[in-house]
Amino acid sequence: MTEYLTSADGTKIAYERTGSGPSLILVDGAMCYRASGPARPLAKELAADFTVFTYDRRGRGESGPGSEISAERELEDVAAVAEEAGGTPFLYGISSGAVLAADAAARGIGVPKLALYEPPLIVDSEHREPLPADVLEQVTAMVSAGRNAETVSYFMKSVEVPGFAIVLMRLMPGWSKLKAVAPTLRYDFTFLRGLQQGVRPPADRWATVTMPTLVVDGGKSSAWMRTGVRAMADALPNATYRTLPGQNHLVKPKALAPMLREFFAG
Known part of the structure; x- marks a missing residue:
């Protein structure tokens, strides 16, 4: 309940x-x-x-x-x-x-x-490329422009979801749910600042x-x-x-x- x-x-x-x-x-x-x-x-x-x-x-x-x-x-x-x-x-x-x-x-x-x-x-950068220092600013700009689908794709790429999998995800019913919560990624990248830069x-x-x-x-x-x-x-x-x-x-x-x-x- x-x-x-x-x-x-x-x-x-x-x-x-x-x-x-x-x-x-x-x-x-x-x-x-x-x-x-x-x-x-x-x-x-x-x-x-x-x-x-x-x-x-x-x-x-x-x-x-x-x-x-x-x-x-x-x-x-x-x-x-x-x-x-x-x-x-x-x-x-x-x-x-x-x-x-x-x-x-x-x-x-x-x-x-x-x-x-x-x-x-x-x-470190041995196993993968660190995220850019301005990742929060990039996500904020996309959300502010109403580009929620782009925001979700950006996040999925940041966690190394393959491009073909992201294309398939866009065709699934759950994609609309992901777009709806995309603005909340600004919270995540706020307290992850400095922890994903190598x-x-x-x-x-x-x-x-x-x-x-x-x-x-x-x-x-x-x-x-x-x-x-x-x-x-x-x-x-x-x-x-x-x-x-x-x-x-x-x-x-x-x-x-x-x-x-x-x-x-x-």
Whole structure:
């Protein structure tokens, strides 16, 4: 059942809770929301052991868009969900949502344990070309001009989706959903700024994330992704780095859930 809360700037945030047990918040990656992404299937896998909170990041699904593109607003949204979840929830994030979750934990919102799956850091140019320093400005210009389809294509290319696959995606019914949430990519590239340009993350960005943290990549993921994930683990003060065999960035909930269950329940 969909519930609603109000974030600090007055934006309506839609969320739902599933299961019973200690509270656990799932933070989606770029373009995803409750009705379109991995959060609901993962929540179903974990519901026997946790009260799982899934929510639509602002501008997606049933949440309001807000009036300002700012990483601060998204951090306030996570804090609002955390308060609704009792103030000391476990926190999990995937892809760009992993960076958002780590940044939220750094704010001291009361997270006792943190888990991250494949934060998309690009830390060297050996395995792939870094994104340009002005990627946020390019995305903002496309969105401002109403070129949402171009924005989606640009993002897909940035995560190395083959050109032929993007052409096929444009013919699928789900393409209209992707175009609808394309403006939210401005949020993702705002807090990913400086993390995809071929350098290691700043040493102090997550210095306060001292709670036990699980950082996971997939054994079948690209070399650049795994290198970036390891760099994220190295940048966190209390991280354990693990690899999930047979998985890639589109991790299967049934494969991931046992590792998360073991970590959060341990």
